[in-house]
Amino acid sequence: MRRLRAATLTATVTALAAVASGCGGGTSPGGGGSNDSPKTLTYWASNQGPNVEADKRILGPELKKFERRTGIKVELEVIPWPDLLNRILAATTSGQGPDVLNIGNTWSASLQATGALLPWDKRNFDEIGGRDRFVAPALGATGAAHQDPAAVPLYSLTYALYYNKRMFKDAGISRPPGTWDELVAAGKRISKDGKWGLGAEGGQLANNIHQAFVLGKQHGADFFDGAGKPTFTSDGAVAAVKQYVDFMAKDKIIAPGNAEYGQNQSLRDFAKGKTAMVLWQAAATTFAADGMKPEDWGVVPVPVAAGTPGGGRQTNSMLAGINIAVFRNTDNLDGARKFVKFLTSDAEQRLLNKTYGSVPPVRAAQRDAAFNRPDTKVLRETLTRSAAPLPQVTDEAQFETSVGTAIKDLFADAAAGHPVTTESVRARLAKAEQQMAR
Known part of the structure; x- marks a missing residue:
């Protein structure tokens, strides 16, 4: 990972830390940092279910599915929301973080300013099926305007x-x-x-x-x-x-x-x-x-x-939700992109968003009947018609x-x-x- 400008990093970390409600730190399982094995990825998932153990039960079979398809093992850590931001901040300053991680979409521009996250330019988006697969409002909460996004929409909420x-x-x-x-x-x-x-x-x-x-x-x-x-x-x-x-x-x-x-x-x-x-x-x-x-x-x-x-x-x-990002210093960029492609595939988007009660930011996945129930229909239509992201400022x-x-x-x-x-x-x-x- 390139060296970050100290002033920008310090200001961003200070501001972000102010809204973190817990104290964290440390590294991912297996030591954290850039992963030197093409057959292993570390993934920090946010706590989306009733508790951390529920998330492990939900995500575990999907990660095994990814391993069977690609041969890449994913080492999972589910991080509670009060700890997640501080853990991410510790990783951006030390370089000792996961390969792939979930972030709250309101943090996108702030974390983007640290330079620690992989920019999702046209080439990277093409590797996961293209930018046009995602609904425009969700893409609006992925980073500062006129810059390549710092993350990819994963779960959308309104x-x-x-x-x-x-x-x-x-x-x-x-x-x-x-x-x-x-x-x-x-x-x-x-x-x-x-x-x-x-x-x-x-x-x-x-x-x-x-x-x-x-x-x-x-x-x-x-x-x-x-x-x-x-x-x-x-x-x-x-x-x-x-x-x-x-x-x-x-x-x-x-x-x-x-x-x-x-x-x-x-x-x-x-x-x-x-x-x-x-x-x-x-x-x-x-x-x-x-x-x-x-x-x-x-x-x-x-x-x-x-x-x-x-x-x-x-x-x-406001357009709420979770984005998925890749640490810029990963040594397994190809595997990280494959993992993002897997989690944002139509099938996984239908399954995971249905389980968590969120709305898929992927257009095709929204056609599932689960997102046309009276409650989910309101959320889905709000996402596409009348939600707006919080200001994407650093x-x-x-x-x-x-x-x-x-x-x-x-x-x-x-x-x-x-x-x-x-x-x-x-x-x-x-x-x-x-x-x-x-």
Whole structure:
């Protein structure tokens, strides 16, 4: 791997480390680093299933299948999400990493800036069947604009609005909301007697960013200008953040306790019948694990201000998902490309995305009937029609930290009964913008 420019690497690592919620380090099984055996690959997979062991059970047979076809053995390590980013950062600085790895697609541009990942130019894409096999929105979350992608889409996710059918029926609500006004109206009818209309996770910085980004797009704000400069205090960005926090502060449809909620706590409340609606990515498997039956809940696209998603600036989801990347210093580039080709083949895309409840970013794989069920159809159509990637800027991770924390603090204000005004929102976002300049 070529030497990295120290200033760029240090800045990127510092920003990325800020959003990592665990501490990691170390190397892959067998010592890590570039692999000198053409018959072996090391692969870091992200934890997609209920737990690490479930992922090993899911991926194990597929890796054996790849070995039978190619003669290449894959040494697998499944890394939990709280540890994954720090493990990757340690590998980019030391050069002691896997041959192939999964990354969150919002990290693509930041990790691309380190120079540690293989660029997916035309030749490399041709080796896996061509760039045109992938849906355009998923490719939009693979690295900075006007550069060869740093990774290839593997699993795609989008947000949807999940609602509890019984709670809606008991409140006399005949259909799920399609606009934010309808959502607030439904939430107010439900929010009484210890039950709440909408769940949120105010303590979860990434989720805060995802919701604010979508509302920002609907208000005509992108949070960054064309040159990558933050515009957090624009009227559209301020209006978006205020609208989200106002679900608690003004509309009173989010429980004050949600201001401190972390990962998946809002889903548990939903499954227990404490909350009637939740905005989430591919939640079906989580609901099932918490004892909900498919007939207990419904799913529709995330609301928009008016009309339907997809038209004009009617973005209603950030484009979430997992990309697969190759470390630039691998000594088994041919094997690594074969492995990426295998995992992004039509058959594997159908199998793995069906198992994980995600949507294939490969066009042909989406034709499977599994992605035309009521819930997966909403996710698939959102992916292709109305989702947008988070800003692909090198300091995207710092954006998540600074603005995500601003929203967390505003939720804390709302929970404590303090007023949340346009001025207070703008002040929090101004502070976040100043932090980006440091």
